[in-house]
Amino acid sequence: MRATKRIRVPEEAAASGGVSRRGVITGLVAGLATLPVAGQAQAAPKAPSPKAPVAGPSSSPVLSAARSGHGVGAPRGSDIAITAGRTREGRFGVMFKKLPAFAPDDDLLADLAQRMVDRTPPLADVSLSNDGFDNPDIPAGYAYLGQFIDHDMTLDKTPMPLQEMDPRGLTNFDTPFFELGSVYGRGPAADPQLYDPADRRRMRLGQNLDGFPDLPRNADGTAIIGDHRNDENLIVAQFHLTFLQLHNKFIDAGKTFEQAQQLTRWHYQWLIVHDFLPHIVGQALVDSMLKPRRGGPTGVDCRFYKPGNPTRPMMPIEYSVAAYRFGHSMIRAEYEMHDAVTIPFFGNPSNDLRGSRPLPTIARADWNYFFDVPGMSVPDDRNMTRLIDTKLALPLDDLPPTVVQHVDGAILSLAHRNLLRGKRLGLPAGQDVARAMGVAPVPNDRLGLTDLRWNGRAPLWFYVLKEAELLGGRTLGPVGGRIIAEVVLGILSLDRTSFLNAPTGWAPERTPFACGDFLEMAGALENMPVGNEDEGAEEEGAEDELETEVEELHAEGDAEAELGPAG
Secondary structure: OOOOOOOOHHHHHHHHHHOOHHHHHHHHHHHOOOOOOOOOOOOOOOOOOOOOOOOOOOOOOOOOOOOOOOOOOOOOOOHHHHOOOOOOOOEEEOOOOOOOOOOOOHHHHHHHHHHEEEEOOOOOOOHHOOOOEEEOOOOOHHHHHHHHHHEEEEEEEOOOHEEEEEOOOOOOOOOOOOOOOHOOOEEEEEEEOHHHHOOOOOEEEEEEOOEEEOOOOOOOOOOOOOHHHHEEEHHHHHHHHHHHHHHHHHHHHOOOOHHHHHHHHHOOOOOOOOHHHHHHOHHHHHHHHEEEEOOOEEEEEOOOOOOOOOOOEEEEEEHHHHHHHHHHHHHEEEEEEEEEEEOOOOOOOOOOEEEOOOOOHOOOOOHHOOOOOOOOOOOOOOEEEOOOOOOEHHHHHOOOOOOOOOOOOOOOOHHHHHHHHHOOOOOOOOOHHHOOOOOOOHHHHHHOOOHHOOOOOOOOHHHHHHHHHHHHOOOOOOOOOOOHHHHHHHHHOOOOHHHHHHHOOOOOOOOOHHHHHHHHOOOOOOOOOOOOOOOOEEEEHHHHHHHHHHHHHHHHHHHHOOOOOOO
């Protein structure tokens, strides 16, 4: 068994005598501002751009795109409802095609966005959190697994000439299958920069300036990965790294590239179905939708998500523009990255968790602070997600340039961006979706929307969050949960190469298999900062498990492993 998590105080602080751990932590966080970031000059950070004024009904707020693409106001094809019609499908589509678009006044949305901000500044230590916003059921790592999943689904690898020929994404587009396009790109031949030049079967890895594992990076510090959105903060960047490590672990265990790719994908998909979704929508809903067949593929019961082209399923805007953005309410203002080091999420560039730079050693993740890790006790100040509700952490009201370009008129408030985007892309109202699903709608007076100009309806994104909040905020409610579960499970069931469709059924060698097991299998626990020295037995067990997985895959025959390099 691994060593129990120990609380440590730096030696220099302990030597001074009588210093509390909390005092040391506060000093460490304050001192981060004076430390140079690895790979950056030590000049004083540039002052952040002033926040743009709140847009009124006659203004033209800018939903500008960041270099990573995360801040794009309308990803290619997401405007299909207003440019091609509510019945058309392509890269995106409308789930509830008969429902009208809801277009409240811009000033209503701007005011609502301001009311959705929790003004509490980042804490000096996570254990000081006592405001009632922590979700005791969901460790904070699931918010970043959710972000990784979103990027995997929405990644657009379509070559630029084809994108320009098809700006509405009606014919030229990638499927939203969970195939780890952000990891594998288009394969070793088309995207060789993602692969180890000495062995194209392996994913390319990097190191930070202190020799610790990091994503491979360009000279300017940006990551060399299949989706630059996975480099926008240091938590999702390190989580992306674990997928590269897992693939290489399978290669080290003797598998071919195709086998390593399939096993990495299937373990990822298993996490989505059996770990992520139960945390987010509840185990009961997942169980009610899965229709396992003994020794064969698993069916899925979808009532509302029925794409017109099952071989190239569209992504509903009700999902991508509203329901799946539940994760924004789960983000904390600060994270304890490892023992005694708490760092603000977004804030001063020299001491926050923004990405697009080499991983600072002080920001390395002890994953036991983000997930339940096998053989380790829960630390006294594990990061938990915030409740799923209508309050977003303060840093999300002022997004940094790594997420949104700071140009004149740009909206830097995430809540404001989400609400405006929903209106511009033609989302239906929350109550209309509830009625279409046969769910009793929550009236506006219970949602806290008292202005008569709302006309008794609410933006779908806000409705999904408030529905969850009224039920306690620990999981999504019936409308938001059903949309998420139907789209995720529906897309997995339509992917003939997913683990749900394995002809003889498939499961990890060790079940239950959750994120902590995934991290252990990838070897991501081997370099955690402190408190994890006694790992030998577990490491040997993980290697044995990898060998078993490979032998099992070989035994299933070549037909089970026919996933080419390009996926």
